[in-house]
Amino acid sequence: MGYLVQHVLFAVFTVGLGLYFFIKAFFMPSTAAHFPTIIASLVFILTASMVVEALRKVRRGSGVPISKAPEEKILVPRVVSYVALTAVYIFLIPRIGYFVATPIFMIISYSYLRALGTFKILLVSICFSIFIYFLFVWFLKLPIPMGLLEPFFES
Amino acid sequence: MILDNILLGLTSVLSGYNLLAVAAGTGLGLFVGAMPGLSATMAIAILLPVTFVFKPETGISMLASIYMGAMYGGSIAAILIRTPGTPAAAATILDGYPMAQRGEAGRALGISLTASFVGGIISSLFLLTVAPVLGGIAVMFGPVELFAVAVLGMTIIGSLSQGSAIKGLLAGSLGLLFSTVGMDSVTGIPRFTLGNINLFSGIPFTVALIGLFSIPQAIRLIEKEESLVERVNLITDRILLPWREIRPLIPTFIRSSLIGVFTGIIPGTGGDTACWFAYNEAKRASDDKESFGKGSPYGIAAPEAANNAVVGGALIPTISLGIPGSSSTAILLGGLMIHGIMPGPTLMTEYAGVTYTLLWAIFLSNFFMFAEGILFTKACIFVTRISNKVLSVAIVVLCVIGSFAINNNFFEVGLMFGFGILGYFMDKLKIPVAPLVVGLILGRMLDVSLHQSLLMSQGSWMIFLENPISAVLLFIALFSLIQSTPIYGRWRASRRKKSGEAR
Known part of the structure; x- marks a missing residue:
């Protein structure tokens, strides 16, 4: 994706965000609306400046694309899959329980990333989950949802 | 009063739990810092929830020690791999790695450790002396001055950001x-909450911090194929240096430490x-410039003294004015807020016990860093071998549990992930x-102080220019903005050209 396009897409995000705050503030009492209105206006000005700056850089030929050299290339499918995997992991925790979701997430991620051999993947995932249990549940007394493991942890 | 508080902090930091927290934090920082690609900021962000169970002074001391330990830890990977x-x-790579390649890895690490120790001690002394004085002045500030201070902090950190x-x-x-999301502190009406009750108390910025600093790091670690790195696998020589080797480095230690302190004080510039x-500067001052880049001890001493000296320097505006000098100090400030301590000039008065304990913890962490550096640096060789992919998944797991731990709320885990993306x-x-991050922290202070100032002046913005302190601070803010514009850059360049022609 081109340098300018990336900046334009980010500008669309910031302008959209700014517009939400600006319009919502319009219907608020002036005391509450004052500060967000000023900041939203500032966001519009700075966004426009950022796009102009990007445009000038491209015209001067100094716009830097994300990846210049082949060895620097970002593995987009890997990044997207990993982010999706993390989103699913976060979604599943309240449903199946933290200590079920975590080892599964670690095993799938390590296997997908080819980080370690099968035995080491299992070992690291289980040991890390146990470490988290002792740190956050046993030591910090955090009420972590156990989900499917609930019957085993009922006292 | 200041002396009493300094003594109060010293007594507090010497209690068993606090000493243990400083020692453990420094050690943790050392190991995390040694892992390539993991920054001190990320280490503090991830470990922030772990400190909840501690008393505020213990938790904050531990986080500050992680910061100090990670600054030295960073040099281990630089020198060895x-x-x-x-x-x-x-910058430590330039001379650290060539020295290690010559079979003097222990010497390179020893120089780095000693420089980090001296840099840390000098900056701690600055912190212990300057912060209370500056805090004493800041405590007299009203809403008009506070608004100007916050505007100055924002413009400096924005305009001095790299790039x-x-x-x-x-x-x-x-x-x-x-920062405007949540209940308005003046009118009490909910703003920009999308009708979601979880947002009524605002965006919990520790959650945002964990996401912003850790998730991008976790993705960066896997986004490219891991390349094989050249490494030095053995440390055969001694890390503890003899005095005759330290003595010629002392001027470099002191000069670089002062550079670190003053760079740290300026918000937006860090290690x-x-x-x-x-x-x-070390290269410029050296008689043997040729040796730089080929394993010069001065080339290791200078950056390492400076980056540890930044810790104390960055904490000066953080503690005395409530304006974080770096990302790491922003997270420390977040840690204070989690314990119910609001940033601002009151840190040095209302929360003197916690703040002065933190100042002493920074000082003490240097001694722990030196001792643990001598004992554990060799063990850190193993840490530098951990694969990026293994680290990345572990970081995600820690981020999820850490952001949940703050308020036991899964909405915040999603929020953390959103900020991460x-x-x-x-x-x-x-x-x-x-x-x-600084905007998130200072937003509420800016909002409230602007409202109070305009109430005092019955809506007139001139109040900010009629107050001399505020006028000066806002003028500096305006100057920092102007000097960052391309127009100013072009004007400077044309002036330089003209003066060159005149000569």
């Missing part, structure tokens, strides 16, 4: 915008700026994240 453990150790000043300021403005600044895209566009 030519990859900076933290961005602040980037484009416009992007830095935009990131800061986004942070300010996010990564200071290390290059100090390296260049935002942080990743910002990183790809080279938009700095630190101003966003």
Whole structure:
């Protein structure tokens, strides 16, 4: 994706965000609306400046694309899959329980990333989950949802 | 009064739990810093929830010690595998790795450790003396001055951010915008909450911090194929240096430490700026410039003294004014807020017990860093071998549990992830994240002080110019904005050209 396009897409995000705050503030009492209105206006000005700056850089030929050299290339499918995997992991925790979701997430991620051999993947995932249990549940007394493991942890 | 508080802090830090927290924090920082690609900021963000169970002074002391330990830890990876453990150790590679390649890895690490120790001690002394005095002045500030201080902090951190000043300021403005989410502290009406009750108390910025600093890092670690790195696998010589080797380095230690302290004080500039600044100055002052880049001890001493000296320097505006000097100190400030301690000039008065314990913890962590550095540096060789992919997944797991731990709320885990994705895209566009964080922290203070000031002046903005302190601070803010514009750059260049022609 081109340098300018990336900046334009980010500008669309910031302008959209700014517009939400600006319009919502319009219907608020002036005391509450004052500060967000000023900041939203500032966001519009700075966004426009950022796009102009990007445009000038491209015209001067100094716009830097994300990846210049082949060895620097970002593995987009890997990044997207990993982010999706993390989103699913976060979604599943309240449903199946933290200590079920975590080892599964670690095993799938390590296997997908080819980080370690099968035995080491299992070992690291289980040991890390146990470490988290002792740190956050046993030591910090955090009420972590156990989900499917609930019957085993009922006292 | 100040002396009483200093003594109070000293007594507090010497209690068993606090000493243990400082020792453990320094050790943790050392190991995390040694892992290539993991920054001190990320280490503090991830470990922040772990400190909840402690008393505020114990938790904050531990976080500050992680910061100090990670600054030295970063040099271990730089010297042994030519990859900076933290961005602040980037300049250490230039001379650290060639020295290690010559079979003097222990000597290189010894110079780095001693320089880090001296830099840390000098900056701690500055922190212990300057912060209380500055805090004493700041406590007299009213809403008008506080507004000006916050505006100055925002403009400096935005305009001095690496890369484009416009992007830095935009990131800061986004942070300010996010800070307005939640119940308005003046009118009590909910603002921009999307009708979601979880947002009524605002965006919990520790959650945002964990996401912004850790998730992009986790993605960065897996986004490219891991390349095989050249490494030095053995430390055969001694880390503890003899006095005859330390003595010639002392002027470099002191000069670089002062550079680190003053760079740290300026919001927006941190260890990564200071290390290059100090390296260049050391080279400029040296009679043997040729040796730089080939394993010169001065080339290791300068950046390492500077990056540890940044810790104390960055904490000066954080503690005395409530304006974080770096991303790491922003997280420390977040740690204070989690314990119910609000940033601002009252840190030195109302919360003197916690604040002065923190000042002493920074001082003491240098001694622990030195001792643990001698004992554990060799063990850190194993840490530098951990694969990026293994680290990345572990970071995600820790982020999820850490953001849940803050309020036992899964909505915040999703929020953390959302901020993480935002942080990743910002990183790809080279938009700095630190101003966003500072905006999130200072937003409420700016909002309230603006409202109070305008109430005092019955709506007149002239109040900010009629007050001399505020006028001066706002003038400096305006100047920092102007000097970051391309027009100013062109004007300076044309002046230089003209003066060159005149000569």
